[in-house]
Amino acid sequence: MSELFSKKNKEAFVNPLGLNNPVTVQVLGICSALAVTAELKPAIVMGLSVTIIVAFANVIISLLRNTIPSRIRIVVQLVVVATLVTLVSEILKAFAYDISVQLSVYIGLIITNCILMGRLEAFAMQNGPWASFLDGLGNGLGYAKILIIVAFFRELFGAGTLFGINILNYECIEKAGYQNNGLMVLAPMALIILGCIIWWQRAHRKELQEK
Amino acid sequence: MDNFLNLFVRSIFVDNMIFAFFLGMCSYLAVSKTVKTALGLGLAVIFVLVVTLPVNYLLQTKVLGPDCLIKGVDLSFLGFILFIAVIAGIVQLVEMVVERFAPSLYASLGIFLPLIAVNCAIMGASLFMQQRIGLDATDPKYIGGVVDAIGYALGSGIGWLMAIVALAAIREKMAYSHVPAALRGLGITFIVVGLMAMSFMCFSGLKL
Numbered sequence: 251m252s253e254l255f256s257k258k259n260k261e262a263f264v265n266p267l268g269l270n271n272p273v274t275v276q277v278l279g280i281c282s283a284l285a286v287t288a289e290l291k292p293a294i295v296m297g298l299s300v301t302i303i304v305a306f307a308n309v310i311i312s313l314l315r316n317t318i319p320s321r322i323r324i325v326v327q328l329v330v331v332a333t334l335v336t337l338v339s340e341i342l343k344a345f346a347y348d349i350s351v352q353l354s355v356y357i358g359l360i361i362t363n364c365i366l367m368g369r370l371e372a373f374a375m376q377n378g379p380w381a382s383f384l385d386g387l388g389n390g391l392g393y394a395k396i397l398i399i400v401a402f403f404r405e406l407f408g409a410g411t412l413f414g415i416n417i418l419n420y421e422c423i424e425k426a427g428y429q430n431n432g433l434m435v436l437a438p439m440a441l442i443i444l445g446c447i448i449w450w451q452r453a454h455r456k457e458l459q460e461k
Numbered sequence: 462m463d464n465f466l467n468l469f470v471r472s473i474f475v476d477n478m479i480f481a482f483f484l485g486m487c488s489y490l491a492v493s494k495t496v497k498t499a500l501g502l503g504l505a506v507i508f509v510l511v512v513t514l515p516v517n518y519l520l521q522t523k524v525l526g527p528d529c530l531i532k533g534v535d536l537s538f539l540g541f542i543l544f545i546a547v548i549a550g551i552v553q554l555v556e557m558v559v560e561r562f563a564p565s566l567y568a569s570l571g572i573f574l575p576l577i578a579v580n581c582a583i584m585g586a587s588l589f590m591q592q593r594i595g596l597d598a599t600d601p602k603y604i605g606g607v608v609d610a611i612g613y614a615l616g617s618g619i620g621w622l623m624a625i626v627a628l629a630a631i632r633e634k635m636a637y638s639h640v641p642a643a644l645r646g647l648g649i650t651f652i653v654v655g656l657m658a659m660s661f662m663c664f665s666g667l668k669l
Contacts, residue, residue, distance in 0.1 A: 445651030460646030
């Protein structure tokens with residue numbers, strides 16, 4: 251059992267959640283992180299989908315790593331990922347149709363999400379299946395974490411709701427002069443909020459600052 | 462022809478790949494440090510988009526769409542896997558052709574071509590096109606033929622090029638300014654892109 255949770259495996263899981271976060275530090279998978287975060291619900295579904303796909307793609311590639319000729323490895327990786335994404339997309343269409351419509355093309359774009367290719371190339375090609383699974387899980391959850399933070403602020407200040415439940419839209423709050431900021435649900439504020447999250451993180455972690 | 466121009470202009474300004482849909486953001490942020498490399502990547506993106514979108518259009522309408530191969534069978538769900546295969550294959554092909562016949566172009570674009578296979582702008586454009594084929598013919602976003610697909614590809618590519626060159630120019634100038642230590646690099650870049658996106662919002666009311 252101690253083998254399964256060795257120090258290295260634990261690091262593979264914990265690092266991406268904070269110090270080596272795929273979105274804010276490695277700058278991977280930004281497209282979908284920004285596009286699906288206008289509300290919390292699609293953001294969580296997207297985060298979970300990516301987590302599942304990264305974890306399983308990592309395991310599959312890690313199992314195949316010694317049989318893939320290195321010249322065609324990118325194609326093999328793309329095919330494995332595309333198959334998993336097709337599965338997730340069909341499952342979403344069957345069981346959560348509204349959300350799959352909201353996420354539209356961004357589910358399909360998980361295929362070209364750099365987090366996947368990055369983790370497959372950098373980790374799964376060199377490590378065993380269990381470590382790769384943990385690494386995929388950690389990176390997926392690190393990605394989901396940023397999505398949820400961004401979506402929280404955008405939905406709260408943009409629409410005054412969380413998970414569609416009314417939080418700020420009351421008469422007494424409106425009388426005090428507060429109004430929902432429609433700009434929050436549009437594209438530009440997603441970028442600015444993510445910029446501020448990176449600012450906050452780097453202000454606390456001096457070693458991440460760029461010269 | 463009407464729709465060609467309409468799609469072309471719309472996809473540059475209103476449906477800009479970067480500012481409206483965040484597509485191709487990873488390479489957008491990574492390769493926008495100098496104007497020269499940004500221009501190279503932008504041109505490569507236009508090139509690959511214009512080649513792949515018509516192919517994917519034919520694939521969608523002649524092979525994958527409802528009732529195309531077998532009566533009553535809709536193969537659209539295979540789109541993900543086939544589109545990415547087409548993109549990866551064409552990028553590989555383009556790389557070889559350019560290397561053989563235009564060595565000087567290869568020297569400036571060559572290193573970017575493999576990057577583009579996994580650029581979400583290309584895949585995203587294909588997936589948006591798949592959605593738009595299913596729209597009503599009167600919708601301004603409708604793509605109804607190979608020519609329309611080329612117009613959409615050209616417009617999206619030029620919009621992307623414009624966005625990356627603009628950001629690269631700003632970042633070159635920004636190197637001389639005093640940015641707070643924690644914001645330096647990535648943080649300030651995000652905020653700059655946010656402000657640029659805000660200014661592009663003024664095109665969203667454009668009626669064509």
